[in-house]
Amino acid sequence: MIAESLFWSTAHYLIVRKQYRVLQISRDKQEIWLEKVENKDLPIVRLIRYDLDWSQWLQRDIEQVAANGSRIRRRLVRGKLTISNLYFTQFPPVDDYEHHLVKPYLSSAKEKVEVVTTIIDSSNVSQSKDKLHDIMGTDFLLEGRMELTEEETTKLQVESLRDASEREKAEKAIFHSGKGFFTFFLIVIQVAVFILMELMGGSTETSILIQYGAKFNPLILEGEWWRFITPMFIHIGFLHLLMNSLALYYLGPMVERIYGNSRFLFIYILAGFSGVLASFLFSPNLSAGASGAIFGCFGALLYFGVVFPRLFLRSLGFNILIVLAINLMFGFTIPGIDNAGHIGGLVGGFAAAGIVRFPKKKRIASQVLYLAITTALILGLLQYGFSNPASLMDKQSVLIHAQEQIRAEEFDKAYQLLNEYKDKERDSADILFLLSFTEVKRNDLEGAKVHLQQVVELNPQFHEAHYNLSLIYLEQGSLNEAKTYAENALNLQPDNKDYQELVERITSL
Numbered sequence: 001m002i003a004e005s006l007f008w009s010t011a012h013y014l015i016v017r018k019q020y021r022v023l024q025i026s027r028d029k030q031e032i033w034l035e036k037v038e039n040k041d042l043p044i045v046r047l048i049r050y051d052l053d054w055s056q057w058l059q060r061d062i063e064q065v066a067a068n069g070s071r072i073r074r075r076l077v078r079g080k081l082t083i084s085n086l087y088f089t090q091f092p093p094v095d096d097y098e099h100h101l102v103k104p105y106l107s108s109a110k111e112k113v114e115v116v117t118t119i120i121d122s123s124n125v126s127q128s129k130d131k132l133h134d135i136m137g138t139d140f141l142l143e144g145r146m147e148l149t150e151e152e153t154t155k156l157q158v159e160s161l162r163d164a165s166e167r168e169k170a171e172k173a174i175f176h177s178g179k180g181f182f183t184f185f186l187i188v189i190q191v192a193v194f195i196l197m198e199l200m201g202g203s204t205e206t207s208i209l210i211q212y213g214a215k216f217n218p219l220i221l222e223g224e225w226w227r228f229i230t231p232m233f234i235h236i237g238f239l240h241l242l243m244n245s246l247a248l249y250y251l252g253p254m255v256e257r258i259y260g261n262s263r264f265l266f267i268y269i270l271a272g273f274s275g276v277l278a279s280f281l282f283s284p285n286l287s288a289g290a291s292g293a294i295f296g297c298f299g300a301l302l303y304f305g306v307v308f309p310r311l312f313l314r315s316l317g318f319n320i321l322i323v324l325a326i327n328l329m330f331g332f333t334i335p336g337i338d339n340a341g342h343i344g345g346l347v348g349g350f351a352a353a354g355i356v357r358f359p360k361k362k363r364i365a366s367q368v369l370y371l372a373i374t375t376a377l378i379l380g381l382l383q384y385g386f387s388n389p390a391s392l393m394d395k396q397s398v399l400i401h402a403q404e405q406i407r408a409e410e411f412d413k414a415y416q417l418l419n420e421y422k423d424k425e426r427d428s429a430d431i432l433f434l435l436s437f438t439e440v441k442r443n444d445l446e447g448a449k450v451h452l453q454q455v456v457e458l459n460p461q462f463h464e465a466h467y468n469l470s471l472i473y474l475e476q477g478s479l480n481e482a483k484t485y486a487e488n489a490l491n492l493q494p495d496n497k498d499y500q501e502l503v504e505r506i507t508s509l
Contacts, residue, residue, distance in 0.1 A: 002122035005148040006132070007049040007088040008156040013136060014045060015160045021314070022164040023072070029157070035072075037313050042135075044072060044083045052093045052119065062105050062115055069113040084135060085117040092121045171311055177260040177359045183252030186268065187245050190233050190290060194241050197234070204237050206286065206400055207407070214288040215276050217392045218401040218417070228280070232272035234288035244290045251297040254316075258304055263356040270374075271296015271349035277378065278344020281385050284394040285338070292341040296349025298324045303353035348374075393421070395428055402434050411441040429459040436468065445472050456488075463492035467499060474506060482506050 007030075014020040014034050023033040023044075030049040037043050046065055052058060065085050073081040082104075105115040118135060120128045148156070197203040197212055210216050213230025220227050235241035256264040275292015301320050305312035324346075330337065354370035357363060385392060398421045405414035415438035422431050432451045439448035449472050455465040470485035483506045490499040 001090065002125065002128075003051070003088045003090045003120070004049060005153050006120055006122060006128060007047060008153050008160065009148070010086065010088075010132065010136070011047055012156040012160045014047075016163045019167075019310075020045065021167070021310070025161075029161075033068075035314075036310070038310060042082075042084050044069065044081065046083055046085045047088065048086070049088045051091065052087060052089045055093045058087075058093060058117075062117055066105055066113050066115050069115065073113055080112045080114065082114045082116060085115050086120060086135070087117070088120045089122070091123050092119060174308070174311070174358065175257050175315075177258060179261070180253030180256050181261050182265045182268070183248060183256055186233075186252070186290075187248055190235060190241065190245065193233050194235055194238075203235060203241075207404060209234065209236065209286060209288060210400075210404060214286055215279055216286050216401070217280060217284050217397055220280060221386065221389045221392065228273050228276045229269070231276050231288040232269075232290045232293045235290070236288055240289055244294060247294045248290060248297075251294060251301075255297045255300050258358065259300065259353065259356065260359045263353075263359070264300075266356055267296055267300045267349055267352040268293045270352040270355075271299060271345045274348025274351070274378075275341040275345030277381060277385075278347075279338050279341035280392065281381060282340035283338050284392055284397050286397065286400065287338045287341065289338075289341075291338070292345030292348070295327075295342045295345035296352065298327075299346045299349025299351075300353040302346075303350045304358075307358070390424065395421075395431065399430055399434065402438075406434070406437065406441075411438045414438045415442060427458060429455045429462055429465070432458070433462065433465055433468075436465075440468070440472070445475065448472060461492060463489045463496075463499075466492065467502065470502060470506070474502075479506060479509060 011032055011034075014036075015022065018036065018039075020034040020036045023035045025032045032047045034045045034047070035043065048061075062085065065083060069081055069083045105117065106113070118131055120131060122128055193212065194203055197208050200211075201208045203209070210219070212234055213227055214234055214236075215227055215231040235244060252264070252268075255267065259267060272290065272293035275295065279287055279292070298320065301312075301316060302324075305316070305320075328339070328342065351370055351374040355367055355374065357367055398417060402414045402418050405411075405417070415435065418431055418435040418438060422428070422435055432455045436448040436451040436455070439445070439451065449469065452465050452469045452472070455462050456469070459465075466485045466489035470482045470489065473479075473482035473485065483503070486499065486502045486506055490496065490503050493499055
């Protein structure tokens with residue numbers, strides 16, 4: 001029959017030549033729903049082989065098509081969806097039916113589904129051919145293909161269904177390249193590190209964070225390169241750990257299934273490194289966390305979307321993009337979030353995915369190019385950072401580093417750090433006070449005295465500076481000056497026993 005030939009010729013053209021995906025097919029193989037979201041003109045095509053009789057049945061069927069289209073539209077997150085609805089019939093309906101075809105059927109304004117119906121009537125071969133050419137394009141149906149033998153029609157059917165089945169299997173195989181082994185291993189590691197840090201003094205304590213490998217620019221500049229890796233296993237507080245562990249729990253297995261276990265681990269580590277590198281360059285603050293590596297998982301999924309856009313849009317696309325956009329928006333609007341690390345991890349994850357690609361889908365030239373660009377970019381950024389150390393540290397990081405050095409009794413190192421930085425922060429009482437402390441420890445009382453006097457000029461309420469000045473003057477035998485500064489300290493802190501004892505001691509001399 002010509003109607004059967006036209007039906008399977010159309011199905012074969014869309015499935016095999018135009019790479020449409022089968023959404024659903026009836027048991028008798030007489031109704032097929034096809035999808036290709038990239039084709040804005042024909043994103044959804046419904047083919048049905050049915051000998052029409054009454055226009056009333058046609059109307060009800062079109063309404064059912066619109067209802068089914070509403071469900072598809074919600075899944076695709078589209079504003080408006082047009083369905084090309086093709087009936088392949090031996091004869092047109094016996095009653096008046098043209099009014100159903102004059103205008104596209106529109107569902108309610110809320111549903112935003114439009115059904116464009118066409119009847120391919122094989123009783124008029126020339127007209128049917130023209131209709132199909134208008135809908136499918138001029139490359140559809142070669143001369144002589146209108147009337148196929150039963151054997152030729154069966155062959156088209158078999159080829160169409162086989163092609164659709166093989167493509168579906170290949171797509172499913174992409175999501176089964178690995179299991180979430182390393183995802184759960186990484187979660188276990190970061191939970192174990194968190195527990196250890198809590199036992200050693202607390203994961204929110206600055207000294208503990210630095211001790212266990214948080215990103216701290218002064219120490220990286222001193223040569224502790226391993227801090228580009230360790231921060232991705234460290235978290236600051238339980239909520240930080242919980243949020244990142246949940247994100248990794250949901251994102252990690254997805255990336256691991258697509259790329260395989262070893263590729264996932266490479267993506268995670270390189271993305272984490274890239275996130276720390278970006279934070280090192282653009283944020284002087286002490287930081288830690290797996291956020292950069294987790295954003296790298298987003299980057300790997302985006303690379304998947306670039307290589308397999310249709311599959312990405314169908315399976316992950318809009319949900320992933322929405323979640324990513326929300327997270328980036330939070331990073332730009334909420335203070336305290338290291339968005340440089342997030343963006344660095346996102347870029348790093350995309351680049352890492354380009355380097356390793358997918359199992360059994362190598363593209364050596366492309367992979368080498370990604371590797372070369374990524375390596376050059378990393379080396380260039382490292383060179384830039386280590387050539388401009390002053391721009392990578394702020395007052396807070398210098399104070400923290402100097403305090404850690406003083407705590408470790410590395411007074412010469414602390415002195416050198418503070419002395420170099422004081423020219424940048426000439427009006428910082430905190431920097432000058434710590435500098436004076438290191439000078440006392442180095443027996444440079446005159447230098448300490450000068451800097452402490454600058455401190456009390458900048459901040460007359462700095463009672464520790466008054467107290468230390470009093471001690472220096474007392475050491476040098478200047479009792480009047482020692483008493484004056486001791487009384488200043490006591491006036492600022494009347495309940496301080498050390499200040500009280502110092503005033504009494506000087507008075508008794």
